[in-house]
Amino acid sequence: MAEHLTKAPKIPPDGEPIEFAHGRLSVPDSPIIPFIEGDGIGPDIWRAARLVADAAVEKSYGSDRKICWTQIYASERSIELFDEWIPQETFEAIRRFRVAIKGPLTTPVGGGFRSANVTLRQTLDLYACVRPVFWVPGVPCPVKSPEKLDVVVFRENTEDVYAGIEFRAGSPEARKLAAFLEEELGHTVREGSGIGIKPISRFGTRRLMLMAVRYALEQGRRSITLMHKGNIMKYTEGAFKDWGYELAADQFPDDTVTEQQLYDQHDGKAPEGKIVIKDRIADAMFQQVLLRPDEYDMIVTPNLNGDYISDALAAQVGGIGIAPGANLGDGIALFEATHGTAPKYAGQDKVNPSSLILSARMLLDYIGWNEPAGLILRGLKAIVAQKTVTYDLERQMEGATLLKCSQFARAVVDNM
Numbered sequence: 001m002a003e004h005l006t007k008a009p010k011i012p013p014d015g016e017p018i019e020f021a022h023g024r025l026s027v028p029d030s031p032i033i034p035f036i037e038g039d040g041i042g043p044d045i046w047r048a049a050r051l052v053a054d055a056a057v058e059k060s061y062g063s064d065r066k067i068c069w070t071q072i073y074a075s076e077r078s079i080e081l082f083d084e085w086i087p088q089e090t091f092e093a094i095r096r097f098r099v100a101i102k103g104p105l106t107t108p109v110g111g112g113f114r115s116a117n118v119t120l121r122q123t124l125d126l127y128a129c130v131r132p133v134f135w136v137p138g139v140p141c142p143v144k145s146p147e148k149l150d151v152v153v154f155r156e157n158t159e160d161v162y163a164g165i166e167f168r169a170g171s172p173e174a175r176k177l178a179a180f181l182e183e184e185l186g187h188t189v190r191e192g193s194g195i196g197i198k199p200i201s202r203f204g205t206r207r208l209m210l211m212a213v214r215y216a217l218e219q220g221r222r223s224i225t226l227m228h229k230g231n232i233m234k235y236t237e238g239a240f241k242d243w244g245y246e247l248a249a250d251q252f253p254d255d256t257v258t259e260q261q262l263y264d265q266h267d268g269k270a271p272e273g274k275i276v277i278k279d280r281i282a283d284a285m286f287q288q289v290l291l292r293p294d295e296y297d298m299i300v301t302p303n304l305n306g307d308y309i310s311d312a313l314a315a316q317v318g319g320i321g322i323a324p325g326a327n328l329g330d331g332i333a334l335f336e337a338t339h340g341t342a343p344k345y346a347g348q349d350k351v352n353p354s355s356l357i358l359s360a361r362m363l364l365d366y367i368g369w370n371e372p373a374g375l376i377l378r379g380l381k382a383i384v385a386q387k388t389v390t391y392d393l394e395r396q397m398e399g400a401t402l403l404k405c406s407q408f409a410r411a412v413v414d415n416m
């Protein structure tokens with residue numbers, strides 16, 4: 001343990017930082033990539049994900065390329081070692097090295113520290129939470145045609161009710177705010193209410209939409225749906241929808257077409273190469289992804305809707321413990337498992353490491369190392385098809401073979 005007892009990352013001597021200039025990453029052959037193991041099952045799934053990522057890189061590039069992993073700290077491990085939730089050095093390392101990966105972190109319930117995850121996202125201005133959701137053939141799931149779902153969610157990550165502007169019922173702040181609302185703005189808030197504020201800005205919405213449209217163009221996606229509750233929250237979620245359309249129209253007039261224009265001008269058929277921009281009210285969206293999943297390709301949405309729809313979509317394809325995630329800012333990215341720390345399984349080498357393995361795959365794609373990224377998906381699909389899986393899938397699959405977390409990782413490597 002002694003070798004890890006510094007808050008700053010130990011820089012591998014042969015590693016080089018990833019740089020970012022003119023809107024593009026420049027990735028050396030030995031990029032330094034910081035990792036946070038995470039709490040609970042974090043160390044188990046991180047070992048698995050690292051094994052798979054390293055093997056995929058080696059298989060693709062031999063000794064020409066490798067990732068120089070370097071450990072940084074947050075949450076329980078950081079408290080244990082340094083008596084700090086998130087040391088400054090952790091923020092600095094992610095800023096400096098630009099691309100990092102993390103296991104799940106404990107969120108204390110109730111007062112005190114809010115959430116290490118939210119703090120990392122907000123402090124580093126990782127404004128987009130990106131979750132690709134697709135079915136891995138063979139994974140047990142509750143719908144009849146899971147293969148029809150292949151959606152990427154772009155969730156705004158810094159605004160909305162997650163901004164943390166919230167006051168306890170009966171607190172002086174809540175009373176003061178209620179008095180202000182009544183006296184200055186003519187709105188009555190019931191006595192004894194907790195009050196939260198929901199800020200959604202044009203700036204925050206436009207930069208999210210910009211990232212999403214660029215992603216759609218790069219990845220050949222066909223449509224973007226703005227998911228909102230603008231019929232009720234007109235000046236926050238309604239404005240989000242309007243600003244999303246506005247960005248597409250003023251920045252990408254030749255690459256996008258609205259659903260309205262599609263019917264008014266193109267007989268309802270998308271012109272070749274154009275991305276269709278549409279919007280859906282949040283509650284209808286939940287029905288749509290179940291009833292007509294193949295009509296949705298990308299969803300761009302404020303923070304809270306994004307939280308709900310990401311998990312609902314992942315559940316739809318049986319992938320709540322499998323779905324990967326990324327928190328992206330401008331030239332900065334933090335990849336992460338989307339499930340929690342599952343503390344009851346900590347240290348048992350038991351759980352499914354797929355979420356973090358697939359997050360490592362996203363990381364490789366993000367730095368342009370597409371070949372090892374492809375190998376990882378191939379290996380994972382192969383072992384699920386063979387029904388050699390961890391307990392969570394084994395208990396739902398007839399005739400499956402049970403693997404430990406580490407065995408699962410080795411099996412992915414053997415099948416790449």
Ligand code: NAP
Binds near residue numbers: 104336351355
């Ligand atoms: P959780 O840790 O996701 O675990 C809930 C259940 O999901 C587990 O008991 C297990 O189900 C299943 N599960 C989760 N990960 C799995 C995996 N890799 N393989 C197989 N099954 C898995 O949710 P929680 O218990 O609500 O949260 C625990 C802590 O994690 C909390 O402190 C929470 O705040 C935190 N959290 C962190 C993040 C993050 O860092 N991004 C996200 C969510 C929650 P069975 O018991 O049925 O097997």
